[in-house]
Amino acid sequence: MSIADIAMLMLCGSISGFLAGLLGIGGGMILVPFMIVVFNHLGFSQNIIVHMAIATGMATILFTTTxxxxxxxxxNSIDWKLVAALSPGLVIGxxxxxxxxxxxxxxxxxxxFFAIFIVYTSIQMIINKKPTAGRELPGAFGLFSFGALTGVIASLVGAGGAFITVPFMLxxxxxxxxxxxSSSGLGFPIAAAATIGYMYGSWGNPNLPEGSLGFVYVPAVLCIVAVSIFTAPLGAKMARKLNVAQLKRIFGVMLFMLAAFMFNESRKAFGF
Known part of the structure; x- marks a missing residue:
C-alpha cells in the first residue's frame, strides 16, 4: 500500500472508532466505500472487492467495540444479562x-443491498425517532430468533447491528x-462470528490478494485498528457531554453521500 492509502485508512479508522464510542455503532459500515477506493487502487479483483471491503470493515469492529x-x-452502562441472552442467536446468524x-x-x-441498508440507516439517524416503548423483552426463544435474524443482516452489510438492536431494545x-x-457489547459477538464466517467461506478463493485471510485484508485492518482503539474511548466519553441527537442527523447526511457512492458501484457492477 502507498502512503496515501495508509493515511486514508488511518483517517477513516480514527473516525469510525470515535463514532463507535459516541453512537454505539461498530463503525465498520462507514469504512466500506473508502476501502473500495483503496482496494481499487491496489488492483484487487472486481469480483470480490465489495466482499473484501465489507469483511475487512467487520473485522475492525472486533477491536473498536472492545x-x-x-x-x-x-x-456500568451495559446490560450484560441482555447481551448474554441475545448473543447465541447473533453468533449463529x-x-x-x-x-x-x-x-x-x-x-x-x-x-x-449495502446501499439500501445505508439509506435505511441514514433515515433512522436523521429522523432520530425513538420507538414507543410498547412491550417488555420477549422470552429466550424470541431473543434468540431476533438475534439470529440480526446476525444474518449484519454479516451481509458489515455492520455491528446497532441500527437494528437499539430500536428493538427501546x-x-x-x-x-x-x-x-449495550449495542457495543452486542457488536463483539456479531463481528467475531461474521469474521470467522467470512474467512471460512472464502478460504482458498483464487482471486484473493496476498496478505488476506479469506475476504479479510489484514494490512487494512492493522492500519484502521492502530488508531480506532484510541478514538473509541474518546467517543464514549463525549457521548455523555454532546448533543448526540444533532450529531446523528449530521452523520445521517454523510451516510446519504456514502449510499450514493455504493449505488454507483452497484450500477457499474450491473453494467449500466
Whole structure:
C-alpha cells in the first residue's frame, strides 16, 4: 500500500472508532466505500472487492467495540444479562450469513443491498425517532430468533447491528443510554462470528490478494485498528457531554453521500 492509502485508512479508522464510542455503532459500515477506493487502487479483483471491503470493515469492529465496551462498562452502562441472552442467536446468524450466504451473493447485488441498508440507516439517524416503548423483552426463544435474524443482516452489510438492536431494545422498554451502550457489547459477538464466517467461506478463493485471510485484508485492518482503539474511548466519553441527537442527523447526511457512492458501484457492477 502507498502512503496515501495508509493515511486514508488511518483517517477513516480514527473516525469510525470515535463514532463507535459516541453512537454505539461498530463503525465498520462507514469504512466500506473508502476501502473500495483503496482496494481499487491496489488492483484487487472486481469480483470480490465489495466482499473484501465489507469483511475487512467487520473485522475492525472486533477491536473498536472492545475499546468502546470497556469505556461503557466502567460507567456500568451495559446490560450484560441482555447481551448474554441475545448473543447465541447473533453468533449463529452471523456465522451462517458470513460463511454460507455472503460469498454466494454476486458483487452487484451485494453493493445494492449495502446501499439500501445505508439509506435505511441514514433515515433512522436523521429522523432520530425513538420507538414507543410498547412491550417488555420477549422470552429466550424470541431473543434468540431476533438475534439470529440480526446476525444474518449484519454479516451481509458489515455492520455491528446497532441500527437494528437499539430500536428493538427501546421498543422493549430498555433505557436509551443502556440500549446504546449495550449495542457495543452486542457488536463483539456479531463481528467475531461474521469474521470467522467470512474467512471460512472464502478460504482458498483464487482471486484473493496476498496478505488476506479469506475476504479479510489484514494490512487494512492493522492500519484502521492502530488508531480506532484510541478514538473509541474518546467517543464514549463525549457521548455523555454532546448533543448526540444533532450529531446523528449530521452523520445521517454523510451516510446519504456514502449510499450514493455504493449505488454507483452497484450500477457499474450491473453494467449500466
Amino acid at each position: 475499546s468502546a465496551i470497556w469505556a461503557h462498562h466502567k460507567h 452471523s456465522l451462517v450469513g458470513g460463511s454460507e450466504i455472503f460469498e454466494a451473493i454476486n458483487t452487484s447485488w451485494l453493493s445494492l 421498543w422493549c422498554n430498555v433505557k436509551p443510554h443502556t440500549a446504546m451502550a
